[in-house]
Amino acid sequence: MKNKFKWIISIFFLVLTPFIAIRHQLMGGGPSGSPSVDALCPFGGLETLPTLLKNGTYIQKITPSSFILLIAVIILTFVLGRAFCGYICPLGSIQSLITKLGKKLNIKQITLNRFFDRILRYAKYLVLFVVLFTTYKAGELILRPYDPWATFMHLTSGPEVFEEFLIGLIILIAIFISSLFIERAWCRYFCPLGAALSLTSPLRIFKIKKNNSTCINCKSCTHNCPMGLEIHSKVSPSSIECISCGECMTSCPINKTLEMKKGDISLSINKVGITIILTLVLIIGGNMVIGNFKTSLSNQTVLNENGTSNPDNIKAYMTLSDISKEFNIDSKDLLKACNLPNDTDLNKSIKELKDDFAKKGIDFEPSTLREIVKKIMK
Ligand code: SF4
Ligand code: SF4
Incomplete structure (x- = not known):
């Protein structure tokens, strides 16, 4: 060359x-x-x-x-x-x-x-x-x-x-x-x-x-x-x-x-x-x-649609703690609705939790979480 x-x-x-x-x-x-x-x-x-x-x-x-x-x-x-x-x-x-x-x-x-x-x-x-x-x-x-x-x-x-x-x-x-x-x-x-x-x-x-x-x-x-x-x-x-x-x-x-x-x-x-x-x-x-080169947006911006948080925009990188905060849902209620144990790490990403639970034979999908949040928000 x-x-x-x-x-x-x-x-x-x-x-x-x-x-x-x-x-x-x-x-x-x-x-x-x-x-x-x-x-x-x-x-x-x-x-x-x-x-x-x-x-x-x-x-x-x-x-x-x-x-x-x-x-x-x-x-x-x-x-x-x-x-x-x-x-x-x-x-x-x-x-x-x-x-x-x-x-x-x-x-x-x-x-x-x-x-x-x-x-x-x-x-x-x-x-x-x-x-x-x-x-x-x-x-x-x-x-x-x-x-x-x-x-x-x-x-x-x-x-x-x-x-x-x-x-x-x-x-x-x-x-x-x-x-x-x-x-x-x-x-x-x-x-x-x-x-x-x-x-x-x-x-x-x-x-x-x-x-x-x-x-x-x-x-x-x-x-x-x-x-x-x-x-x-x-x-x-x-x-x-x-x-x-x-x-x-x-x-x-x-x-x-x-x-x-x-x-x-x-x-x-x-x-x-x-x-x-x-x-x-x-x-x-x-x-x-100078901090302009942002490769991700805040959770609030990602979830926001027409001024409110839309559960369809929940991403696998978000944590249950993020979801609880952004949708104003008590974390214990969220775990209960998802059928997850009380000691679930709220600060792990949904993707990590999905992988962890899959090893234990528990099915936990981001799509299921979106539906659950939608139901709670109704
Ligand atoms: S941007 Fe498109 S045209 Fe340019 S090198 Fe890449 S593939 Fe080729
Ligand atoms: S004309 Fe342009 S594209 Fe073609 S070899 Fe020369 S520099 Fe490369």
């Missing part, structure tokens, strides 16, 4: 994200747990944006952290284009790694005919529109079971991935298989976040520029572009589709023929990586320091 620094950053995120997913599955979510996939996805920030602008609230599962991540990614896009896709997105990196594997296995790469390629590239804008519109209308992440990214982050959740994300799993497998033949087919044609970033990308400050006077027309740049862009015949490749990965720059045999430039200022591939890291550290780290 020539583009080592880029790959160090990409692999870092590729390892970090499943680590966060497993931690969340072990510890649960909520204020005392570990952040969920939804709290750490910039696309969630975009999905909640219409609701946030209209009502000043986040849709379910989305937290301020998603919105801050969205701002970080958009600022990055204004500076470097879709560098999030080129450097950070683990789904993008996995696709590129699978393509490398496919090439090693001598699997013939497919180049779509120009017409189909161009038409299909518009499909991602349709996906973006459908996702944003349906999410806004439903007021929740209604398409989450089909989301390949949410599915990927639940691969280690056991049966849940089949129960909750079956369609998402099929889409994820299709993405992996397609990557053996077409690099980043999902990113080129269908990813809604890629589409959103493409729309802001033309305003990017630094663009890939080609020096025609030194170009020997070897086409190495075009052959190595993961987004299938024809670079050798152009002065500047499409800034909408370019993911700023720098593969064209590192594959070019002639020094300074392809550069990431603004006027006379040229960014080396290492400086691109450093700019990305600094942007993330400043925006995300800065917001963490």
Whole structure:
């Protein structure tokens, strides 16, 4: 790999994200747990944006952290284009790694005919529109079971991935298989976040520029572009589709023929990586320091619906003590209604209690608790 620094950053995120997913599955979510996939996805920030602008609230599962991540990614896009896709997105990196594997296995790469390629590239804008519109209308992440990214982050959740994300799993497998033949087919044609970033990308400050006077027309740049862009015949490749990965720059045999430039200022591939890291550290780290990067909302906010606490919003990470407090139910009455022993630890999460009681042969499900609270509240 020539583009080592880029790959160090990409692999870092590729390892970090499943680590966060497993931690969340072990510890649960909520204020005392570990952040969920939804709290750490910039696309969630975009999905909640219409609701946030209209009502000043986040849709379910989305937290301020998603919105801050969205701002970080958009600022990055204004500076470097879709560098999030080129450097950070683990789904993008996995696709590129699978393509490398496919090439090693001598699997013939497919180049779509120009017409189909161009038409299909518009499909991602349709996906973006459908996702944003349906999410806004439903007021929740209604398409989450089909989301390949949410599915990927639940691969280690056991049966849940089949129960909750079956369609998402099929889409994820299709993405992996397609990557053996077409690099980043999902990113080129269908990813809604890629589409959103493409729309802001033309305003990017630094663009890939080609020096025609030194170009020997070897086409190495075009052959190595993961987004299938024809670079050798152009002065500047499409800034909408370019993911700023720098593969064209590192594959070019002639020094300074392809550069990431603004006027006379040229960014080396290492400086691109450093700019990305600094942007993330400043925006995300800065917001963490001042306490804005919240990955969970208070129980009161999560339970609240139209001004009152709704038992349907009870989460498995909440404790019986939380439920007792938020619904104003005496804890002894709650234990009695649930048929639980008096010495039940009220400060354990519902998920932990469910696991503890399952070992003793007692069935205790969050759904049962929701129904019991509903009955008590009547
Ligand atoms: S297009 Fe989508 S899947 Fe591809 S790298 Fe960008 S955000 Fe990730
Ligand atoms: S044009 Fe260059 S930087 Fe842009 S996606 Fe293709 S290889 Fe990457």
